[in-house]
Amino acid sequence: MLPQRRWPFTTLTTKSPDLAQAENITTMGTLRRFDLNHFAAECFVETGTFLGDSLAYAQSHPYKMLHSVELFPEFVEQCQRTFANDKRVHLWCGKSIDLLPDILKQIEPYGSALFWLDAHLPSNMNNIRLPDEVEFPLEAELRVIQANRDTRNDNFLIDDLRIYEEGRFANGNWPKRSLFADVEQVKNGISFIDALFSGTHTIRKLFDHEGYVVLRPR
Numbered sequence: 001m002l003p004q005r006r007w008p009f010t011t012l013t014t015k016s017p018d019l020a021q022a023e024n025i026t027t028m029g030t031l032r033r034f035d036l037n038h039f040a041a042e043c044f045v046e047t048g049t050f051l052g053d054s055l056a057y058a059q060s061h062p063y064k065m066l067h068s069v070e071l072f073p074e075f076v077e078q079c080q081r082t083f084a085n086d087k088r089v090h091l092w093c094g095k096s097i098d099l100l101p102d103i104l105k106q107i108e109p110y111g112s113a114l115f116w117l118d119a120h121l122p123s124n125m126n127n128i129r130l131p132d133e134v135e136f137p138l139e140a141e142l143r144v145i146q147a148n149r150d151t152r153n154d155n156f157l158i159d160d161l162r163i164y165e166e167g168r169f170a171n172g173n174w175p176k177r178s179l180f181a182d183v184e185q186v187k188n189g190i191s192f193i194d195a196l197f198s199g200t201h202t203i204r205k206l207f208d209h210e211g212y213v214v215l216r217p218r
């Protein structure tokens, strides 16, 4: 059964992005950019399921368990149908930072995980501004993961580096930067990743698509 949580934004919106509109988004980072055989892991965790494209790619690898968390029920329901036949795939509906502790409990038996952290900016799709911890959950996600798991054998692929800094990105700098100038991470870049992971992981920036950050165990 889908672990369905209380809708967290009753005062803001219950409107989800239009699926058809969402399907037209073409310039998005994707897990398919990576050869997952280079990131040995027993299980897979994704934040931001969307239409399940990267999850389908991960599913084609021999992970023992795959978890993906998505804010909008419509996307989760669509992916429930897509992945119904694979008992390894677990879909969660709600805010990533709320559900990650439960997801991490599920993968506790596994000594290595690949995290694809891709939950961000629903307002890209529907122009509704949600709270910072929802629109920019990356720092909080990494803190929750570190607090609840020994990550020394885990790999992390993080999408959309260009949200956090300017650079020579193949798809250009983030055009909405000025709209989010008040957001801590937008101002301060990825220094929080260095602070959290430089002791245990190498940290590499990639500039194709909208940019990625790759964390690999040292």
Ligand SMILES: C[S@@+](CC[C@H](N)C(=O)[O-])C[C@H]1O[C@@H](n2cnc3c(N)ncnc32)[C@H](O)[C@@H]1O
Pocket (backbone or CB within 6 Å): 028, 029, 030, 031, 046, 047, 048, 049, 050, 051, 052, 053, 054, 055, 069, 070, 071, 072, 075, 094, 095, 096, 097, 118, 119, 120, 121, 122, 133, 134, 135, 137
């Ligand atoms: C760029 S799309 C994800 C694409 C997908 N990971 C893929 O590679 O095919 C971002 C998704 O994250 C979701 N999202 C945004 N903020 C979130 C949050 N705080 N918790 C969970 N999901 C979130 C959005 O609704 C959207 O579906």
